[in-house]
Amino acid sequence: MSEDIEKLYKDMAQSIIDGDSDISVELAQKAIAINMPPLDAITKGFVVGVNYIGDQFGLGEAFLPELVMAGEAMKAAVATLEPELLKLGEARETMGRVVLATVEGDIHEIGKTLVGTMLSASGFEVTDLGVDQPAEKIIGKALEINASIIGLSALLTTTMVRQRELIEELDKENLRPRIKVMVGGAPITRDWATKIKADGTSEDAVGAVKLAKELVGKA
Amino acid sequence: MSHKKIKTISDPKIKLEVLTKEEIIKIHEATLNIIENVGIRFPSKRALEIWEAVGADVNHDKKIVKVKPYLIEDALKQCPPKYVLAARDPQQDLPLDGNHVCLGTDGCGVEVIDINTGEKRTTELQDVRDISRVADATEEVAFHWVPVSAQDTPAEARGLHELKAVWENSTKHVQTESIYNVEEAKASMEMLEILAGGKDKLRERPMLSLMQCTAPPLGHDGGSLDAALIAAEYGVPTGFMTMSSCLTTGPATMAGTLAVGNAEVVAATALLQLAYPGAPVFYAAALTATDPRSGAYTGGGPEDFLFGAAVNALSDFYNIPLSMGSFATGAKEPNWQAGLEGGLSTFMASVVMSDMLLGCGFLHGSRIWSYAEMMMDCEIFSIIHKMMQGIVVDEETLAMDSIASVGPGGHFLAQKHTRNHTRDLFMPQFLDRRPYTLWEDKKDDARDWATAKAKKILKEHQPDPLDEKISKEFERIIKSVEKK
Numbered sequence: 153m154s155e156d157i158e159k160l161y162k163d164m165a166q167s168i169i170d171g172d173s174d175i176s177v178e179l180a181q182k183a184i185a186i187n188m189p190p191l192d193a194i195t196k197g198f199v200v201g202v203n204y205i206g207d208q209f210g211l212g213e214a215f216l217p218e219l220v221m222a223g224e225a226m227k228a229a230v231a232t233l234e235p236e237l238l239k240l241g242e243a244r245e246t247m248g249r250v251v252l253a254t255v256e257g258d259i260h261e262i263g264k265t266l267v268g269t270m271l272s273a274s275g276f277e278v279t280d281l282g283v284d285q286p287a288e289k290i291i292g293k294a295l296e297i298n299a300s301i302i303g304l305s306a307l308l309t310t311t312m313v314r315q316r317e318l319i320e321e322l323d324k325e326n327l328r329p330r331i332k333v334m335v336g337g338a339p340i341t342r343d344w345a346t347k348i349k350a351d352g353t354s355e356d357a358v359g360a361v362k363l364a365k366e367l368v369g370k371a
Numbered sequence: 372m373s374h375k376k377i378k379t380i381s382d383p384k385i386k387l388e389v390l391t392k393e394e395i396i397k398i399h400e401a402t403l404n405i406i407e408n409v410g411i412r413f414p415s416k417r418a419l420e421i422w423e424a425v426g427a428d429v430n431h432d433k434k435i436v437k438v439k440p441y442l443i444e445d446a447l448k449q450c451p452p453k454y455v456l457a458a459r460d461p462q463q464d465l466p467l468d469g470n471h472v473c474l475g476t477d478g479c480g481v482e483v484i485d486i487n488t489g490e491k492r493t494t495e496l497q498d499v500r501d502i503s504r505v506a507d508a509t510e511e512v513a514f515h516w517v518p519v520s521a522q523d524t525p526a527e528a529r530g531l532h533e534l535k536a537v538w539e540n541s542t543k544h545v546q547t548e549s550i551y552n553v554e555e556a557k558a559s560m561e562m563l564e565i566l567a568g569g570k571d572k573l574r575e576r577p578m579l580s581l582m583q584c585t586a587p588p589l590g591h592d593g594g595s596l597d598a599a600l601i602a603a604e605y606g607v608p609t610g611f612m613t614m615s616s617c618l619t620t621g622p623a624t625m626a627g628t629l630a631v632g633n634a635e636v637v638a639a640t641a642l643l644q645l646a647y648p649g650a651p652v653f654y655a656a657a658l659t660a661t662d663p664r665s666g667a668y669t670g671g672g673p674e675d676f677l678f679g680a681a682v683n684a685l686s687d688f689y690n691i692p693l694s695m696g697s698f699a700t701g702a703k704e705p706n707w708q709a710g711l712e713g714g715l716s717t718f719m720a721s722v723v724m725s726d727m728l729l730g731c732g733f734l735h736g737s738r739i740w741s742y743a744e745m746m747m748d749c750e751i752f753s754i755i756h757k758m759m760q761g762i763v764v765d766e767e768t769l770a771m772d773s774i775a776s777v778g779p780g781g782h783f784l785a786q787k788h789t790r791n792h793t794r795d796l797f798m799p800q801f802l803d804r805r806p807y808t809l810w811e812d813k814k815d816d817a818r819d820w821a822t823a824k825a826k827k828i829l830k831e832h833q834p835d836p837l838d839e840k841i842s843k844e845f846e847r848i849i850k851s852v853e854k855k
């Protein structure tokens with residue numbers, strides 16, 4: 153491999169570590185211009201940066217804004233490469249698709265967003281629907297994109313019941329175990345998750361990733 | 372016999388200036404700039420109509436409102452600077468007049484350390500009753516927040532079950548943060564009307580106040596806005612609490628987070644004044660910094676303490692009472708961290724004379740109720756109460772006669788002056804000053820004594836009962852809200 157290419161991979165990783173979307177997009181364009189296989193750009197370049205930040209975060213050396221910005225830079229780079237991937241009929245191998253939302257009547261956002269960030273950083277393809285989302289919409293989206301996991305956040309004792317309702321709905325439609333459901337939020341305990349027949353819960357984003365990997369059989 | 376005395380901090384002798392006049396004005400100007408140029412989200416039809424009627428720039432799609440500074444400033448001038456939080460027992464009314472710091476319990480917890488088993492479990496209606504009863508007996512607790520969530524009651528009427536439970540178990544003022552939709556807000560006003568004995572009396576002596584969270588950054592929750600407007604219509608004191616937090620829902624810098632939080636509270640307060648000029652309102656805040664490593668929001672830490680003092684500078688600037696989050700801690704049990712965070716946050720919020728402090732009793736970022744923590748928080752408040760009296764320097768306290776009669780050497784123990792003033796000194800309940808060996812025999816500490824005290828109160832204290840007829844009426848109202 154030429155030194156130039158080696159350097160390009162390094163720069164790609166660094167652009168993610170620096171959380172610099174402008175540069176990551178520029179480098180993705182450069183990859184296209186020199187006919188680098190888009191999958192190589194992703195796996196040998198950008199992903200190396202994501203993994204590094206993820207590890208540093210796990211060690212307590214990198215902080216949240218760095219993680220989030222790395223995620224944004226990654227997303228921007230992949231979006232630039234996506235049309236090329238499509239042209240080649242290739243797809244980036246992901247850990248699986250996840251639909252994430254805070255349940256209807258509940259506007260707590262931060263925890264869900266963090267879970268989404270960590271899942272993306274760990275190779276999941278995450279569709280974050282936002283807060284205050286009705287069950288139909290969440291299930292509809294999951295079917296539309298053929299998601300393997302629905303992640304539901306609820307922080308109020310009055311809205312946790314929405315988690316149960318959604319699971320009941322999935323069962324009624326015979327959509328489980330095809331779609332797995334993980335739940336979380338301040339009042340959510342393991343007992344609750346068991347009681348409503350969820351596939352698992354976690355108290356933080358790192359645990360959510362672990363759980364998601366188990367659910368897709370890639371732990 | 373029930374305690375009627377309530378301990379509040381007043382006539383402080385200690386002062387602190389956390390922000391200069393110029394700094395306060397800079398934050399105020401930044402706030403007006405945000406409201407005018409960035410805008411605030413008001414996802415409520417009613418709120419948007421009110422803004423539109425006064426000529427604000429309303430984007431109905433995005434539900435974002437931009438308002439000229441003069442509209443905000445004029446509206447804020449209508450806020451009453453002083454009023455009273457009424458209690459079922461008028462002796463326990465609380466003046467919000469800038470010269471009283473009143474402690475409340477914290478609220479809306481989801482788990483409790485069971486006082487008998489010591490195990491953590493999900494909260495129920497009976498916990499609301501029990502905690503209210505303990506708070507009723509405690510002179511440090513001046514008013515209630517609905518302490519924990521009654522999770523064994525139907526979700527759609529839960530906030531009402533909780534209110535009933537507190538009123539039935541205490542004569543003190545009640546503030547709730549668990550009424551955040553139109554149906555429950557209307558029903559709670561109906562309950563209050565019955566409790567007060569009519570709409571006019573309710574307005575004169577509101578025995579309930581409502582606290583609504585803003586939705587940082589720069590937004591609000593529709594249900595909360597509508598509930599607040601209903602309360603304001605009835606003359607029930609209403610406050611908006613910002614929980615903007617450095618890093619996530621606010622910039623990493625404290626000044627920026629203050630500006631974001633202030634813009635949320637100021638805009639919503641102005642809305643209430645535009646709808647109901649002169650309605651009693653308060654400023655509420657629990658600003659803090661997010662943990663950079665995990666994103667956790669637990670409260671506590673130096674930024675939290677500074678915010679505790681800074682927000683009062685803002686609410687004083689607007690001349691409205693403040694309800695300030697204090698005692699927040701990420702500690703998992705009543706320990707070093709809990710004491711540290713409770714002590715410093717409450718000192719900072721008290722030394723600037725925040726009118727209401729929220730509140731005692733919680734662990735793990737406002738999630739887990741602990742009776743031991745509650746009792747020890749009360750003692751922290753008592754210590755701060757004592758400190759705020761400062762050092763009195765006059766002829767009597769200089770004790771010259773006593774000093775002369777003891778002279779060099781000897782001791783002051785046998786002096787009349789000493790005996791007369793011994794009780795000026797603070798008598799701790801939970802500070803361990805025993806000989807080492809006594810401790811070694813038992814290895815017990817504040818937590819055990821605090822739990823024992825709460826147990827004793829639960830066993831013995833009977834609050835003045837609520838008229839059964841009123842309870843029956845409450846039941847009827849609650850039933851009408853519950854889904855059939």
Ligand code: B12
Pocket residue numbers: 257258259260261262263264266267302303304305306307308309310334335336337338339352353354355356357358360363478479480481519520548549550551582583584585586587588592594595613614620665666667668669735736737738
């Ligand atoms: C910040 C906050 C808010 C902010 C949210 C800002 C925002 N933009 O998100 C605001 C001010 C808007 C808010 C509003 C309210 N809040 Co609030 N809020 C909190 C607080 C202090 C922290 C939440 C937070 O952001 N934590 C930080 C994140 C990182 O943690 P997290 O959300 O728990 O998420 C982690 C895990 O739970 C898990 N997780 C989360 N989701 C998921 C999903 C999956 C699938 C998995 C696997 C894991 C997972 O991983 C996350 C990352 O580590 C909590 C108390 C607490 N300490 O939890 C109260 C709390 C949740 N709120 C509470 C209440 C009552 C309210 C209000 C009703 C108050 C009111 N009357 O207005 C309103 C709700 C309005 C509504 N309709 O939703 C109560 C709820 C308890 C109850 N009795 O129901 C709490 C517990 C505090 C309390 N004791 O009062 N709140």
